[in-house]
Amino acid sequence: MTALDTLNPMSPLAAAIAKLFAAVLVILGLIFALVAVLVVFAIVRYRERPGAQLPRQILGSDRLEIVWTAIPILLLAVIFVFTVKVMHAASPSAASRSPDLLVVGHQWWWEVNYLKSGVVTANELHLPIGQRVLIRLESADVIHDFWVPRLGRKLDAIPGHPGYLWLEADAPGVYLGACAEFCGAEHAWMRFEVVAQPPAQFAAWEQAQLAVPPVPRPAPALAGRKLFVARTCVNCHRFAGTSADRHVGPDLTHLADRRMLAGGAVANTPSTLAQWLKDPNSIKPDSHMPNFQLSDAEVAELAAYLESTK
Amino acid sequence: MKGYELGETAVGAAVGGERAVWAPHESLLGWVASVDHKQIGIMYMVAAFAFFGLGGIEALLLRIQLAVPHNNFLSPETFNELFTMHGTTMIFLVAMPLLTGFTVYLVPLMIGARDMAFPRLNAMSFWLQVFGGVMLYFSFFARGAPNAGWFSYAPLSESAYSFGSGQDYWILSLLVMGIGTVAGAINVIATVATLRVRAMTMRRLPLFVWMTFVNSFLMLMALPILNAALVMLLIDRQLHAHFFTPASGGSAILWQHYFWGFGHPEVYIVILPAFGMISEIIPVFARKPIFGYEFVAASTVAIAFLSFAVWAHHMFAVGLSDVFNLFFAVASMSIAVPTGVKVFNWTATLYGGRLRFTTAMMFALAFLVMFTIGGLSGVSFAVVPIDWQLTDTYYLVAHLHYVFFGGTVLASFAGIYYWFPKLTGRMLSESLGKWHFWLSFIGLNLTFFVQHVLGMMGMPRRVFTYPDLPYWGALNMLSTVGAFVLLAAVVVFAWNLGVSLKHGEEAGDNPWDAWTLEWATSSPPPVDNFTRVPPVRGRRPLWDLAHPELADELQGRAA
Numbered sequence: 001m002t003a004l005d006t007l008n009p010m011s012p013l014a015a016a017i018a019k020l021f022a023a024v025l026v027i028l029g030l031i032f033a034l035v036a037v038l039v040v041f042a043i044v045r046y047r048e049r050p051g052a053q054l055p056r057q058i059l060g061s062d063r064l065e066i067v068w069t070a071i072p073i074l075l076l077a078v079i080f081v082f083t084v085k086v087m088h089a090a091s092p093s094a095a096s097r098s099p100d101l102l103v104v105g106h107q108w109w110w111e112v113n114y115l116k117s118g119v120v121t122a123n124e125l126h127l128p129i130g131q132r133v134l135i136r137l138e139s140a141d142v143i144h145d146f147w148v149p150r151l152g153r154k155l156d157a158i159p160g161h162p163g164y165l166w167l168e169a170d171a172p173g174v175y176l177g178a179c180a181e182f183c184g185a186e187h188a189w190m191r192f193e194v195v196a197q198p199p200a201q202f203a204a205w206e207q208a209q210l211a212v213p214p215v216p217r218p219a220p221a222l223a224g225r226k227l228f229v230a231r232t233c234v235n236c237h238r239f240a241g242t243s244a245d246r247h248v249g250p251d252l253t254h255l256a257d258r259r260m261l262a263g264g265a266v267a268n269t270p271s272t273l274a275q276w277l278k279d280p281n282s283i284k285p286d287s288h289m290p291n292f293q294l295s296d297a298e299v300a301e302l303a304a305y306l307e308s309t310k
Numbered sequence: 311m312k313g314y315e316l317g318e319t320a321v322g323a324a325v326g327g328e329r330a331v332w333a334p335h336e337s338l339l340g341w342v343a344s345v346d347h348k349q350i351g352i353m354y355m356v357a358a359f360a361f362f363g364l365g366g367i368e369a370l371l372l373r374i375q376l377a378v379p380h381n382n383f384l385s386p387e388t389f390n391e392l393f394t395m396h397g398t399t400m401i402f403l404v405a406m407p408l409l410t411g412f413t414v415y416l417v418p419l420m421i422g423a424r425d426m427a428f429p430r431l432n433a434m435s436f437w438l439q440v441f442g443g444v445m446l447y448f449s450f451f452a453r454g455a456p457n458a459g460w461f462s463y464a465p466l467s468e469s470a471y472s473f474g475s476g477q478d479y480w481i482l483s484l485l486v487m488g489i490g491t492v493a494g495a496i497n498v499i500a501t502v503a504t505l506r507v508r509a510m511t512m513r514r515l516p517l518f519v520w521m522t523f524v525n526s527f528l529m530l531m532a533l534p535i536l537n538a539a540l541v542m543l544l545i546d547r548q549l550h551a552h553f554f555t556p557a558s559g560g561s562a563i564l565w566q567h568y569f570w571g572f573g574h575p576e577v578y579i580v581i582l583p584a585f586g587m588i589s590e591i592i593p594v595f596a597r598k599p600i601f602g603y604e605f606v607a608a609s610t611v612a613i614a615f616l617s618f619a620v621w622a623h624h625m626f627a628v629g630l631s632d633v634f635n636l637f638f639a640v641a642s643m644s645i646a647v648p649t650g651v652k653v654f655n656w657t658a659t660l661y662g663g664r665l666r667f668t669t670a671m672m673f674a675l676a677f678l679v680m681f682t683i684g685g686l687s688g689v690s691f692a693v694v695p696i697d698w699q700l701t702d703t704y705y706l707v708a709h710l711h712y713v714f715f716g717g718t719v720l721a722s723f724a725g726i727y728y729w730f731p732k733l734t735g736r737m738l739s740e741s742l743g744k745w746h747f748w749l750s751f752i753g754l755n756l757t758f759f760v761q762h763v764l765g766m767m768g769m770p771r772r773v774f775t776y777p778d779l780p781y782w783g784a785l786n787m788l789s790t791v792g793a794f795v796l797l798a799a800v801v802v803f804a805w806n807l808g809v810s811l812k813h814g815e816e817a818g819d820n821p822w823d824a825w826t827l828e829w830a831t832s833s834p835p836p837v838d839n840f841t842r843v844p845p846v847r848g849r850r851p852l853w854d855l856a857h858p859e860l861a862d863e864l865q866g867r868a869a
Contacts, residue, residue, distance in 0.1 A: 003780045005768040006699045017695045024693055028686040035653060035682045039675060042660035046596070047667065055664050057860050060602035060655075068654040069647060076643040079693060083639055086695040087632060107471075137629075142466040143562055145627060145702060149768035153698035156628050159465060160556030161563060163629035176779075180627070180702040180770045182459050184466055185386045188773035264777060285386055 005149035010175060010196075011168040013132075013152035016089035020082055027075065091153055094164035099136035101125070101167075105144030105157035105179065107288060108186035109250055109263050119209040120238065122250030123192045124258045125167075125177075128202035132168040145181035148194050154180050169196035174259070185286035191264030209254050212241040216308040224305025227298055232290075249289065256310040262287065274303045345429035346837060350436050351415025352733060355726075357440055358408035364447070365399035366800060368392045370793055373757075377790040379778040389774035390457040391476070395446075397460030398480065402487055403443045405580035405718050410435075410494055412725055413522040413583060415733065417498060419828035419835060420516045422507025422843035427500035431493050438490030442483040449479035456480035459772065461573070462543070464554030464565040469547045481544045488537040495529035498522055507827070509846040516826045516849070517600060520607045521586030524614045525579055531618070532575035539568035563628060570621035578617045581713065582610060584721035585652060588674050591728050592656050594824045595671035596663030599850060602655040609648035616645040626697040635694050642692035649685050653678065668822070669743030673724035676751050680716030684709055687762065702772075705765025711758040723750065723803070730807075731821050735833040736814030742806040749799035756792030760785045825850035 002008055007022060009015040102113040103125070112121045127133060137146055139157040146165060147154035155165045169175065179190035197205060216222055225242070228234070233252075234244035240253040258268050262284040266272040275282060277299045280289040294302070341349055371392055375384040384392070414432055418425055426432045449455045456476035458467040467477055502523045506515070515523070542553040543565070552560040593600045600606060619641040626635055656678055665671065687709040691697045700706060723746070730738045764785050769776060776782055820829040828835070829852055830844050844851050847861065854861040 004763070004766045006766045014699075017699050020693065021690070021696045021699065024690060024696060028689060032682055032686055035657065036679055038657050039660070039679055042657065042663075043665065043667075043675065046660060046663050046665050048664045052664050054857070054860065055596070055598050055662050057599055058601065058662060059599055060605065061658075064654075064658065065602055065605050065651065069651055072647050072650045076646065076689075079689075080640065080643060083693050083695065084636065087635070090695045090698065142471055143463055147702075147768075147770070149699065153695065154627050154701070155698075158556075158562050158628065160561065161629075165629075176768065178768070178770050182390075182463070182466070182702075182772040184471060185390060185457075187390075187770075188386065188775050191777070 005176075008150060009152075010150040010170050010173065011152055012170075013090050013166055013168055014150055016086045017153065020086045023082070024079060027079070092166060094134055094166070097134060099164065100133040101135045103135050103137050103146060103157070105137070105139040105141075105146070105183070105190075106248075107141050107184050108179070108190040108284075110144075110146070110179075110190070110192045111140075111247060111250065114206065117206050117210060119206055120247075120251045121209060121254065121258070123260065123263055125192060125194045126202055126205050127167060127169055127194055127196045128199040129169050129172055129196045131199070132166050135165045135167055137163040137165055142183050143181050144179045144183050144190065146177065147180040148175050148177035150175050151177075151194060156181055167194070169194065172196050172198060172201075178264075186263065186284055189263040189265040189284050189287075191260075193259060193264075195259075208257070213253065213309040214241070216305060218304065218308070220301045220304040221308040222305075224301035224303070224308075227302055228305055231292065233302075252306060254309055256307045270303060270307055273306060274299050277302050345425075345433045347414045347418050347426045347429065347432060348733075348835065348837075348839075350432050351411045351413075354407045354411030354414065354436055354439070357436075357443065358404050358411060361399050361403035361407075361443060362800075365396050365404055366797065368396040368399065370797060372396065373790040373793040375774060376776075376786050378787065379776055379783050381775055384774065386774040387454075387457060390459075390772075391455040393772060394456050394459050394480075398446065398456070398484075400714065401460060401576070401580065402484060403439075403446070405714065406487075406491065407439050408722055409522075409580060409583040409718070410439075410491075412518075412587065412722075412729070413498060413525075414494070416729065416828060417501055417519055417522055418505065419732075419831065419839055420519050420826050421502065421505060421510055422827050422840060422846070423501065423505035424838050424840075426497050427505055428497050431497050435490040435494035435497065438486050438493075442485075442487035442490070445479055445486065446483035449476045452476075452479065461569055462565075463569075464543065464546075464560075464562050465556060467543060467565075468555050469550075470555070470557070478544065478547060481540045481547075485537055485540045485544075488533045488540070491529050491533050492537075495526040495533070498526040499530070502526075507843045507846060513604075514846060514849045515607075517589035517603065517606055518583070518586035518826075521582045521589070521610050524610045525582040528575050528579050528582070528614050528617065532572045532579065535568055536572035536576075539565065539572070542568075563625075563630075566625050566628065567621070570624040571618075573624065574621040575614075575617045577713070578613055580718050582613070584677070584718045584725075585610065587721050587725040587728070588656060588677055589652075590824075590826065591670055591674045591724050592659050592678075594728075594822055595666045595668060595674070596660050597666075597823075598659055598663045599853075600655065601658035601661075602651075603849065605651055606655050609651040612648040613645060616641055616648070620645055623691055623697065624701075626691075626694050627701050639692050639694050643689065646685065646689050646692070653682055653685070668727065669738070669740055669747055670724045670727035670822075672744075672747045673720050673727065673750075676747070677717060677720040677724060680712055680720060680751075680754065684712030684714075684716050687712060700765055702770055703765035704761040704769045704771055707771050708758045708761035708765060711754075711761070715754055715758065720750070720754075723747075728822065729828075730810070731817030732828055732833050732835070734811055734814070735817050736810055737817050737821060738810045738814060739806050742802055742809070746799055746802045746806060749795055749802060753792050753795030753797075753799050756795055757789050758792070760788050760792075764789075820852065823856070825853035825856075827851055 007018050009018040104111040110123050112125050137155055137157045139159045144157040145154050155163045173196055175194040177192045229242055236246050236248035238245050238251045261268045261272055261276055265284045279291050280287050375381050375389055452475055454474045454476045458472050545551040546553050552558040554560045554565045556562050589600055622638040623642040727738050817833045819832055831840050848854050
C-alpha cells in the first residue's frame, strides 16, 4: 500500500483527495461486484438445459428502470457534494496572496525561483514542513504539468496562461514529482523532487543557495571555470559570481548539491556529471544540452569546477 | 431463398432485370469499383483489421520498451512516434472503420432496404478512409511519423516544436478521413430516415440501427469541430498564423477545447455501435427480447446529447475556474446514468432466459463485465479532485483500454462471430473461438488491470521509460506479458478467419435462430438483398413468424 502514492498522502491537500478517492473506489468496487455477481449468477442459473421450454418473453419493467435510474442519480449527487467540498480543500482559492515560488516548465526540466529570497534552482524544490506555499506555474515552451502525487493535485503549466498551486508537506522527506503532460521527446525525464525540511534546515539551505561561490583554488577547477566562461556554457546557464546569467538551461551555481541530474535520469555523482558533459545524449537522448565534443581533460576540469561549490 | 407468403412489401420484387446490372463482381475490379453496401462494408472491416495489425504491432513495441525500467529498446523519438500512431490508428483506422463497416453492411439489411441511400457516396467515404490511412502511414517514409500524440496538443504540435512533416501528414490524413466520415454519417441518416421497409416504424427499429442512427448525428456534429481545428493547425504550421501559438498571441487552451469538443463525442462514436451489437446479440442467445427496449434506445439519445457537454473533463488539470470545472463534473457524472441503464437492461435480459454460450455470446458477456470496469473507472475522472490526481497517469490508460478493448473490441469480436455466417455463408470455428475468447479475456485483464495500480503509484502516461521505483518494473512486466497473450489471441482469431472462410461449416440463412431482417435472406445475401421482405409486425419479424403465439405484439408493450 505504501507504494500507492495517490492513496498515501503527506499533506492536508493530498489527504483530502485520498480520502475521497478511497471512498469512491469502494463505491465503484461495490457497483462492479453487483454487476459481476448478477451476470455470473445469470450465467450459472439460466444456462440452456436440454429440453428446456422457450423462456417467458419479458419486455421490461418500468419499476426496475426507475430503480436503476434513480439510485445512481442519488449516489452521484452524494459524490458531487463531496466533490465540491474536496475541490475547495485540495485546491483553495489563490486570489488572497502573492505567490512564494515561481516554477517554470522547460523542455525538459523545471526552473524553481524563490520570489522572496531570490534563490534559483532546478528540478529540486525545497520546502519547509508544515507551511503552505503558493506556486505560480508557468511554461517557457510547450504545456507541462507539475505533479507530486503524495503532496496534492497536478496542474498544467501552460504557456500564456499562468496557474496557481498550493504545496505543503507534513513531514520531512523527499517526495517524487514528475511532468504529467506529454511535452516532447524527453517527457519521461522531466522528473523532480520535493525535499521537505524542518524550517531551520530549510532556512540554512536557502542561505547556502544564496552564497556566491568564490573563485576555486585548485588548478583543475580553476581551469574549468575559465572553460565555463569562455565556452558556450554561458549562453544558456547561470552561475553566480561569473558573467553567466542566462535561464535557457538550469542554474548551475549549486548543481553539486542536487541529488539528481538530467531531470531524474541519473543520480548526481562526479562520474555521471562527467558523462553528462562528455555526451548528454548517452544519458538523455534528444535533450537540448548539446554535445560540445569536449576532450576528457576538459570534461574533468569542468566537472571539477561544477563540483567545487559543494 | 425462401418466399414469404405474407410478404407485405417487396423492395426486390421489381428488380429482377436489374440483377444483371448490379450483379456481384468477384474480381478485384469488382471490389474496387463496387458501390454495393455489402462489399463496401466488408472492405471497411478488412481495412480495419489490417490497421488493427499495425496498431497492435506498435502497441507490442511500446510494451517491450516499457517491460523494464531504464530500457533503451526504442529511442524516445521512436517511442513517441509509435504511441502517436498507435492511438491515431486504433481510433481513426480501426474502431471507426470497423464499426462503420458493420453499419453499412447491416443497416440496409436490418431495415429491409436494398442498399444505402447514396451508394456512390458510401464508396467515396470508404475510399477517403483508405487514402487517409495510407497517407498517415506514408509519413514513416517521409521524414518520420507524427510524434505529438493522437491529441496533438498545441503548441507541441506547432512548427516550432514539431518540425518534421509527420504532423502535417497527420493533419491531412485526419482531414481526409473526417470528410469521408461526415459523408458517411449523412448517408446512414438518410438511409434510416427514408429506406425502412413498410411498417418498420422507429419503435420497431433494431437497436443496432437505433444506435448507429444516433451515432451518425454525433459524427455529423463532432467531426466538423475536428476538421475545422485541423485546418487552423495546418494554417498555423504552413502559413504561420497564430491560432494556437501563445508566443505570438494565440491560445494553447483553445486547441484543447476544439479537440475534446470533438474528442469526447468521439469516445461515444466508437462505443455506441458496439452497444448496438450487444443489444442484438445478448437477446438472441438468451432467447428473449431485449429488456426495456425504449430505455435502451432513449438512453442512447441521452448519451448523445450529454456527450457534447462533457469535453472539459479532459481539461480539469488545466486550471480553469471552479464553476467551469463543476459544470463539466455534473455533466460527466450524468452521462454515467444512461450508460448504467444500458448495463442493467442487458443484464436483466439474461434473467429468465435460456442462455446459449456461443463464442459470440461469451464475448458479449465479457463485454458486459469488462465495459462496466471501464465505465466505472471513468466516473473517477468526473470527480474533479480525483481527476487532478489520476489524469495523465496509467490509471487513465487502464480506463480507456477497458472502454475500447473491453468495450469496443470485445463487442466487435462478438459481432464478427455473430454476423460472419451472414457475411460469408460459413460459420467461424467455435473451438478456435473459445481459444480466442479465453486468450483475449486473460490478456486484456493481465495487460490493463495492473495499469490502474501503476497510475495510483504515480506513473505518468506517455513516458518512454521510468525510474526503478518499487513494483514499477514488476507491474510493467506483467502488463507486457499480457500484451503478448493478446497477440496470441489475435493470431488465433486471424487463423480462425482464414480457415473458416474456406472450410467453415455451411451457415444457412439463419444459423442462430435470430429475428432481425438480415437473417431472412440468404448467406451471403444476393446483390439486391431480398427477394421479399417478411412482414414487419413488431421488433422481431422472424421470431413473430416462427412463434406467432409468442409474438411481441401480443405482449402488450411492443409497438
